[in-house]
Amino acid sequence: MAELVDTVLFDIDDTLCEYRRSGAELLALAFDREGIEPFFEVDEYYAQYDTFIETTDSVEVLRAECFAGIAEEHGRDPELGRAVASAYATERNHRNVRPLPGSREAVTSLSHDHRLGVVTNGPPDTQAKKLDEIGVADAFEVVIHAGYDAPAKPDPEPFHRALSALDATPDSTVHVGNSLASDVAGAQAAGLKAVWLSNGTDLCVDSDCVPEYTLDSLSDLTEHPWNPSVE
Missing domain, CATH: 1.10.150 (DNA polymerase; domain 1)
Structure with missing residues (x-):
């Protein structure tokens, strides 16, 4: 029997939030x-x-x-x-990010019965401000800044560091991100299941990275797609 997912890792950019200006x-x-x-x-x-x-x-x-x-x-x-x-x-430096639709609700919902962490390709000062700006910083027990704390995604090491900090196993953890090349490939290289936030983009049939789960919006995370029996 497959192990139930009790830990969720998130990417930040274009997953939890987006820039107001390009x-x-x-x-x-x-x-x-x-x-x-x-x-x-x-x-x-x-x-x-x-x-x-x-x-x-x-x-x-x-x-x-x-x-x-x-x-x-x-x-x-x-x-x-x-x-x-x-x-x-x-x-x-002006307030420049906004939450993606459903991101705050998903994080809040998941925080009740999952342990949460972040694995992001980005510098600590900038990424911390983004989490603060969208009001979810306190929900995460660990934030790994890939490219700074560890090699950049898709290297599996930042995912392994997050698992270690959360005392979690790959089989009980999913990673949510918008990038097939860094989030999906990196999570799967570390033995995690990948949840791809498509943002309306179709999966390329020639892609080497096929996520276990695909979401159009983070609002879908409130339904716990990896644990269908969880209400």
Whole structure:
């Protein structure tokens, strides 16, 4: 008989919450704030993450190094990139995330009969603010910041650390996330069942990652899809 699920891990970004303004919008505002004609797009910023994530200890420093590196690649003064990064941070520091539909209700419901944790690819300071902003920080017994406390997802190590902290087993744990590549693949590599939040996206038939459960909304979590008999 399969072991009942008593522990649930969550991703944060685009699972529990989303940004009110996109990175592209924030970058445009940052260039405008500095009076600089835009010379790169936000995808170039995201592509630089892996270059600097191992050598920086906060998202602000990571962003500054990314922007400086991009500026240099475009033949600009790296300090110009750092100035844009500072303006970007100023814009982002306003209350900038909102809960995804059903996320707070799902976390509250699950907290009554499950142990809850977070495994997120993101820096501690930024991710802690997001959980505070959406009002669910106190529901989680452990938060593992993959890429900082442990290797980034889909490496199984951050999931193993969460299990150890919660004294949980893989067979009794599910992980909820929106990314097939990092959440589903990482959870399954660690021996957990994966709950994929599709957000209306169809599962690619050629995908190597097939989740055990698929949800259109976190509201569906209140029905405990992995333990059908639980009311």
